[in-house]
Amino acid sequence: MADHDLTQPPKDAAGVATAAPAGFAEPAPPARAARPARTRSGRPGPVAYLLRLVVIGYLFLLIAWPLYLVGQNAFKDGFDSLRDVLSDPDTVHALLLSLQIAAISVAINTVFGVGISLLLVRYDFPGKRVLNALLDVPLSVSPIVVGLALILVYGGRDGWFGPALEDAGLQIIFSTPGMVLATTFVALPLVIREVVPVLEEVGDEQEQAARSLGAGPLATFRRITLPAIKWGVAYGVVLSLARSMGEFGAVKVVSGNVLGATRTATLVVEEKYLNFDKGGAYATAFLLALVAVASVIVVSVFRPKGKR
Amino acid sequence: MSIEIIDVGKRFGDFVALDNVSVSIPTGQLTALLGPSGGGKSTLLRIIAGLETADTGRIEIEGVDATRLPPQKRNVGFVFQHYAAFKHLTVRRNIAFGLEIRRRPKAEIRERVDELLALVHLTPFADRLPAQLSGGQRQRMALARALAVAPTVLLLDEPFGALDAKVRKELRDWLRRLHDEVHVTTVFVTHDQEEALEVADEIVVINEGRVEQIGSPDDLYDRPANEFVMRFLGPVTQLGGQLVRPHDIRIHTDSPQPGDVLGRVTRITRVGFEIRVEVATGTGEVTTVTLTRDALPTLGLEVGREVALRPVAGAGLTSPADRPALRAAG
Numbered sequence: 001m002a003d004h005d006l007t008q009p010p011k012d013a014a015g016v017a018t019a020a021p022a023g024f025a026e027p028a029p030p031a032r033a034a035r036p037a038r039t040r041s042g043r044p045g046p047v048a049y050l051l052r053l054v055v056i057g058y059l060f061l062l063i064a065w066p067l068y069l070v071g072q073n074a075f076k077d078g079f080d081s082l083r084d085v086l087s088d089p090d091t092v093h094a095l096l097l098s099l100q101i102a103a104i105s106v107a108i109n110t111v112f113g114v115g116i117s118l119l120l121v122r123y124d125f126p127g128k129r130v131l132n133a134l135l136d137v138p139l140s141v142s143p144i145v146v147g148l149a150l151i152l153v154y155g156g157r158d159g160w161f162g163p164a165l166e167d168a169g170l171q172i173i174f175s176t177p178g179m180v181l182a183t184t185f186v187a188l189p190l191v192i193r194e195v196v197p198v199l200e201e202v203g204d205e206q207e208q209a210a211r212s213l214g215a216g217p218l219a220t221f222r223r224i225t226l227p228a229i230k231w232g233v234a235y236g237v238v239l240s241l242a243r244s245m246g247e248f249g250a251v252k253v254v255s256g257n258v259l260g261a262t263r264t265a266t267l268v269v270e271e272k273y274l275n276f277d278k279g280g281a282y283a284t285a286f287l288l289a290l291v292a293v294a295s296v297i298v299v300s301v302f303r304p305k306g307k308r
Numbered sequence: 309m310s311i312e313i314i315d316v317g318k319r320f321g322d323f324v325a326l327d328n329v330s331v332s333i334p335t336g337q338l339t340a341l342l343g344p345s346g347g348g349k350s351t352l353l354r355i356i357a358g359l360e361t362a363d364t365g366r367i368e369i370e371g372v373d374a375t376r377l378p379p380q381k382r383n384v385g386f387v388f389q390h391y392a393a394f395k396h397l398t399v400r401r402n403i404a405f406g407l408e409i410r411r412r413p414k415a416e417i418r419e420r421v422d423e424l425l426a427l428v429h430l431t432p433f434a435d436r437l438p439a440q441l442s443g444g445q446r447q448r449m450a451l452a453r454a455l456a457v458a459p460t461v462l463l464l465d466e467p468f469g470a471l472d473a474k475v476r477k478e479l480r481d482w483l484r485r486l487h488d489e490v491h492v493t494t495v496f497v498t499h500d501q502e503e504a505l506e507v508a509d510e511i512v513v514i515n516e517g518r519v520e521q522i523g524s525p526d527d528l529y530d531r532p533a534n535e536f537v538m539r540f541l542g543p544v545t546q547l548g549g550q551l552v553r554p555h556d557i558r559i560h561t562d563s564p565q566p567g568d569v570l571g572r573v574t575r576i577t578r579v580g581f582e583i584r585v586e587v588a589t590g591t592g593e594v595t596t597v598t599l600t601r602d603a604l605p606t607l608g609l610e611v612g613r614e615v616a617l618r619p620v621a622g623a624g625l626t627s628p629a630d631r632p633a634l635r636a637a638g
Contacts, residue, residue: 205392208359209450211379212386213406213457223405227396 074286081279090260098265102244105184113191121199138188147253174256182250187243191236198232238299242292310335310493316365325351327517338487340508341497348517349497357386385454389466391446393438400434406457424452444475464496501541545596552619554598568616
C-alpha cells in the first residue's frame with residue numbers, strides 16, 4: 001500500500017541515478033521507423049487497372065495534353081517567339097508587373113491567412129461560422145464581379161471612398177494598389193484552407209507545453225507553431241502564387257489595361273492572341289505556366305514524404 | 309505550504325467543473341489528485357499551471373499570488389497525458405527548450421541536458437526525434453523537459469494514462485524513486501486509486517467539482533470520510549447495513565458472540581492467493597469476505613455452512629454522519 005519501494009539505484013558523482021536503461025522493459029522502436037509494407041491485399045485486380053486508366057486518361061486529356069500543346073506552340077519556331085517576347089520591353093514590363101503584384105499579394109495573404117487560421121482553429125467567438133463561410137466567397141464569386149465590386153468601393157470618380165483616397169494622393173483603381181487588392185481578394189482562402197487542417201491535426205498541446213516552459217506567445221508561435229505548420233503554409237503560398245500570377249478577370253477590370261503601365265502578363269497573352277500574334281501569346285503563356293508548375297514541383301520535391 | 313488553492317471555482321457553460329475548492333499542497337511532497345473522470349481534477353491542475361483561468365478564487369505558488377499570471381511566468385513544469393513532444397525537435401532540443409527560452413549560456417544548457425538525459429535514461433536517444441521513441445520514452449523525455457527549468461512545482465496530468473499496463477507500473481515506481489531524489493513539489497492527476505495509493509505522500513480525492521477528503525494513503529484507506537471515498541479507494545461490502553472492506557471481516561464457525569451477524573456460505577471463489585467467500589446473512593444481504601489461501605482449510609468453510617461474521621475493530625465508516633448507522637448495526 002503506502003510502503004513505497006525505497007531501494008534507490010546507485011548514484012554517480014553528479015547525484016544522478018545510474019540504473020541501467022535496461023530497467024525499462026519496453027523496447028524502443030528502431031531508429032529509422034520502417035514503413036510498413038503495403039498492407040492492401042497483393043495484386044491489383046482488373047477494376048483497379050480500369051480505374052487507373054480512366055483517371056490517367058482524364059487527367060491527360062484535361063490537363064497534361066493541353067498544357068503540353070501550349071509549350072509545343074511556344075517553341076514552334078524554336079526559341080524565336082520566346083526571344084521576341086523577352087526582348088519586347090512592354091511584355092517584360094508586364095511579366096515583372098505580374099511577379100510584383102503576385103509577390104505582394106502572396107505576402108499579404110500569407111500573413112493574414114496564418115493569422116485567420118489561428119483565429120479559426122484556436123479561438124471560439126460569436127460569428128465564427130459566418131466568418132468561415134465568408135472566407136469561401138472569393139473562390140465562389142467570379143473574378144470579374146470582384147473587379148466591379150472593387151471599383152464600386154475604390155473607384156476614383158464615384159467609388160464609395162475612392163474620391164477621398166484620390167484627394168489624399170492615393171490612386172487605387174487603374175493603378176498597382178487596385179490590382180494588388182483584386183489579386184489578394186481572389187487568392188485569399190488558399191493559404192487558410194491549407195493551414196487550418198494542419199493546425200487542427202497538430203492540436204494545441206505542444207503550444208501549451210511551450211507556454212508552461214516559459215515561452216511567450218511570440219516565441220511559442222515562432223519556435224513551435226510555425227515549424228509544425230510550415231508545409232501547410234508552403235503549399236498555401238505556392239497555390240496563392242500560382243493563382244495570383246494567373247489572375248485575369250478581376251485585374252482586367254481594375255487595371256485599365258494600359259500598355260507598359262498596368263498591363264499584366266495575362267492581359268498581354270489575351271492582347272497578343274486577339275492580335276493574331278499567336279507565337280507571342282503562347283510564349284508568354286508558357287512563361288506563366290512555367291512559374292506555376294515550377295513552384296508546385298519545388299514544394300513536392302522538398303516536402304518530406306507523408307507530410308502535408 | 310507550496311501551493312495554496314483558495315475557493316477556486318470554474319464553470320464550462322452550465323457544467324460546474326470546480327465548486328469552491330480549497331486545498332493546501334505541501335512543499336516537497338508528491339500529491340495525487342484522485343477521482344473519477346470528469347470530476348474536475350485535471351481542470352484544477354490546469355488552473356494551477358495557468359493553462360485555464362479560474363472564474364473565482366485565488367492560486368498562490370510559494371507565497372506569490374499566481375491567479376492572473378500567464379503560464380510562462382509561473383515557473384511550473386507540466387507533463388501532459390499525451391506527452392506534447394515537440395515533434396520537429398530532437399530529444400536533446402526538446403529538453404533544452406525551456407533553458408533556450410531563458411537564454412542560458414550554451415555550455416550550461418549542454419551540461420544540464422546531459423545530466424537530465426542520464427536521469428531519465430535517454431542518453432543513447434539524445435539525437436532521435438520523438439517519433440522514433442516508444443510511449444514510455446516520450447513520457448520520460450517530457451518529464452526531463454519539465455524538470456530542466458528547475459520548476460517550483462511539477463504538475464503531471466494523467467502522466468501514465470496513455471501507456472500500457474506494464475510500462476505504466478515501471479514508470480510509476482520510477483517516478484516515486486525520482487521524486488525521492490529530486491524532491492520537487494509534485495502534483496499528479498490520476499483516476500487509478502492503486503497508482504495514487506502506491507506513489508503519493510498525500511491524496512486529494514476530488515469528485516463532482518468538490519474535495520471529498522485530503523489525507524495520507526493510509527488515512528484515506530483506513531478512515532474514509534464518506535461512502536464515496538470508501539468505495540473509490542478499494543473493495544467494499546455490506547455487513548449489517550454498514551459498509552466494510554471485505555478483508556476487514558472476521559469469519560468463524562464457533563459459537564456466535566453477541567454482535568456477530570449469522571449467515572450461510574453461498575459461494576467460494578479463489579482468485580490467485582485470495583479466497584472470496586459470499587455469505588447470505590439473515591437480513592437478506594450478501595456479504596463478501598476475503599481471506600488468504602491458508603486461512604480456508606483451518607476454518608473448514610464450505611458452501612451451505614452456517615458461519616458468524618463480525619467486522620474487525622475500527623473497520624467501516626467512522627465519519628460522524630455515518631456513526632448512527634454503525635451504532636444501530638452494533
